[in-house]
Amino acid sequence: MMGFVWFWLVAVMIVGYVVLDGFDLGVGVLHLFLAHTESEKRAMLASIGPVWDGNEVWLLAGGGTLYFAFPLLYASAFSGFYLPLMIVLWLLVLRGVSLELRNHLELGVWRTLLDGVFGLASALLAIFYGAALANVLRGVPLQPDGYFFLPLWTNWRPGVDPGILDWYTVIGGLVALAALTLHGALWLTIKVSGNLAERARRIVTPLWLALLALTVISLITTIAVRPASLDNYFHYPVTFIIPVGVVASLVGIWFWNHNSQPVKAFLASCFYLFFMLAGACWGVYPTLLPATTGAANDITLTRAISGPHTLAVGLAWWIFGMALAVAYVVFVYSRFRGKADAPAGGH
């Protein structure tokens, strides 16, 4: 029971992170080509300025929760995905600092460089997150003691000894890139105004089409790479509500974006991310990290979970702390609601 609860609590933190940091990653990608003038660029960055570091807190809080609830999973996955995780860390550093620098300096030509770093780091992060999830779905070459180490790539094919990157995980990366870029575009339709908002609204269409295609491809390839991921669904057919939710969210994005209801379209995109992640989690549950070396080596919920007292104590403060955290988040977003570019948005 505790295992079930904590599995989904960690999942909630991950979803929280993806939904929140997702849109500022998307804005990071888009600001490379959506803004035509410096003031438009500033408006785009202003829309994420007060919140991006708070969004990254979800990653920290999620990582910490994973650490104490599933120490073996944390230890195994973090050391096994050593190289890509370190690259993710470097990208997070570069991205945060380039945004901060841009806010503080009048840099002339250097600004182009910072914009490039910020946009590229955002895009690569999205790709790495998607690839990471795909790695979990595909499985890793776990040894009996629960550890593994993956190189960045081997022969680009999923198999017993794959690399972090193979054709399947690259697809996962592209899904994430499309989904988060779309998510960022929808955020912009809420937070900026004028021509820029119109351009953001128009770019949703191609992004949406790309995402639709990639979603379908990822679904098919996931079933091909890991046929067992449908077992839970057939066992509890009511959970087919999850893929239905994915489709409904996609329809919602399209519909509300075309009817100029940006908030609803953005929320639909949040739900898309939620259903995709929940669907992936449910596809592997109660395994946490499948082994390509045979199911006996899987890291399962019961194998990785902390002791009952640790979890009971943790639940008490977690509920209290997260209620507070959500209150802060709601408070901050409500204080910064409205257009981020209001002074310049007179046209």
Place this chain on the structure above:
Amino acid sequence: MTSELIHRLQFAFTVTYHYLFPQLTMGLGLLIVVLKTVALRTNSEQWNQAARFWGRIFGINFVFGVVTGIPMEFEFGTNWARFSQLSGGVIGQPLAMEGVFSFFLESAFLGLFLYGEKRLSRVMHWFSAVMVFVGSWISGFFIIVTDAWMQHPVAYSRMPDGRFEVLSFWHLLLNPWALLQYAHNMMGAVVTGSFVMAAVGAFYLLEQRREEYGRIFLQTGVVAGLISTILIIFPTGDMHGKYVARHQPAAIAAMEGLFKSTTGAGIVLMGQPNEETGEIDNPIVVNDVLSFLIYGTTKAEVKGLDQFPRDQWPTALPLLFYAYHIMAGLGTWFALVMAVAAFLLWRKRLYSSRWILWALLLSFPLPYIANTAGWMTAELGRQPWLIYGLMRTGDGYSSLVSAGNGLFTLLGFMGLYALLSVLFVVLIYREISHGPEVKTPAVETPVAAS
């Protein structure tokens, strides 16, 4: 190079670099509350402007602290997998609590404090400063709890498979080691904040520009500096030292360079520990003082390293000795400088005494060195243990991450952080040279007239 060494170096390098930023934000967090409180009570725009200025410095440091802090949480898993697997049930707890209780609070209210002043009432803006301060200090507490458990494990039970589980949540949080270390460490942060604030004040007065702000900074920095430089020695440093002596006697012996047990042990002020001969070369010693400091009597016997098997001596003995002496020596200097400055402030001669302004200005890097040396003392003193008395450092690292892969990322971090250092200096120098009265660029206050 063994992979154990690489993993240790990477963690030491990244955490040392990271802690350059939080020590300032935790200290400044308190000082900004002081500035805002004066501004609120006296309705002074100048004190408010001073608070905004330090808020910007805080903001830059916060961002650097966040981006260099995320790797820390990851590195428990990436570089110390076997340690994390066994101890996650205990120390994962305070680490997760830091995220949940502190970072949400801190980042939310920092966003409001920096970007939302026009959208908040004056009292709410003051309140957001208080919340930023509280958030940063809670954060420090959970990190200290984590470290304290490795230094002095309490409130745990051991599973048949070797894993540690929390036995009592409150005993974990209220670990006496953690409380002492926290008090000492937070005073260290206030010392850094005070010296930096006073140094900028001194800089403005020496330059004869923005002297009204220079005086505000000096006044605040020197008063906070006097209090914190005293408290860091007594009672917090004194009590912490005695507690270390009781629970990690080998660490104290190594810190003090005491190779042989001695009755009426003297304190070595300077010298070079020589592990081969088991002596201190070129010692400058004050008789009986060490016995007095630890046991309150000059006649007490202090255990030397000869009482401990060689494989339980701290592994980097000379470095530990120097780290401790640098910390203690600088701590003495801080108290001296701040006492003189405070005396002059009281006599209303501080602002015109250029020699003490120079001393304050040039002293600003020293608290960073002292804080770093203090942490090195704590962590090197813990060696060869990862969890004191329970798990050796050599048993905790990620055995599947090879030395080559470890060195790749260590070099990567070094390169990246070298770049960050340049950028950080440019950013901070620019803020200081533009001064408190500069309006921030458009991006920062985009919400002006909605």
